[in-house]
Amino acid sequence: MRQLEEYAAKSSKLSVIESLIESGAMSRSDLAEKIGLSRSALTELSRELIEAGLVRETSVVHDGQRQGRPSVLLALNENRGYVLGVSLQDETALLVLCDIHGNVLQNHSFELTTRPEACAAAIRDGMKYILQNKGIQKKNLLGIGLAISGFVDPHSGVCIRSNELDWSDVPIVSVVQRVTGVPTYLENDANAVATGEKLFGNTRKLRNFTIVTLSYAIGAGHYIGGRLYRGASGGAGEIGHYTMDPNGLSCRCGKKGCLDTISGIAAMVDLARNQSLAVENLQDIERLASVGNTAATGILRNAGQALGLAVSYLIQTNNPEAVLFAFTEDIEGGIFLTAVRQAIENNILPRFLPSTKLLFHRAAKSFWARGAASIAAHEFLRTQASL
């Protein structure tokens, strides 16, 4: 019985924290109602969370309130500490320092090296630089989150396979933890971004959504019922390797005609160069298409249609409230995203149309690293709530 009560108290603490993340500051009575607790049970829980430094009281004066006491609200305590996020993708890796609300306080880039020890040393040096620069003591650093493209096991902290880093079974969490002396957490880059958006960003209030990340390759992360859905072995979301054309181009995963070989930015640039177009990125292809280049237009249409078709399958499988496309290039209003939207609208059952929001989000370069920081923040909050 006692064990049951302890379990209930822990899960209620986590619910308080999740509610404050989803809705921002809330009064005790609104929190009690949302979680389904008595006012006195909530008061006791909030006392413990305030003592642990996770939650703080804040007061607001409502419009027109001239007399009487201002309302007391509970909010996450942003002074509790800071988190670092590291995105190990592209040639330039990025490290960001965030507060517990996901505000990026400083970033620092370093050349990506694929040797795990050297990578950990670069993270340590970047961490020292940022902490010194911001006048923050290391003891106030709550954790480091790592986002890696590929298959990872967050529980063991092992990168099982990353084609980009050419890592197989690398225990990167223990290496980084040993070198930096800071608790470290690992996640796949698309899952990190999905957690970042749930914790800090555009999808805070949603319980069922998918993030599709458009970069060198295509990634996806899903929240289902308010929780990150990783699948049985962390592979949920590998839409980049949906087979879209069984007779298509060879993919780096060993299969043929994967979505990545048609709609990944690296693939589009390669396809364009093979047709003698001088392009460096997706924006360049869009620019050529906008002045009537038919080869560029064809690549963008084809890529957009393939991605839209893949996402239409995903919508009918998971029935999300929203699909958020995140990209770092200036491609809004271009042919590619228009084709994505059209292909989704043409291929999902009509009844899904009004209930599925399609969001297109131009993300800052720090987007992936901020997602990584959210992994550390989420793990910290979750661990503290269960103490």
Ligand SMILES: [Zn+2]
């Ligand atoms: Zn593939």
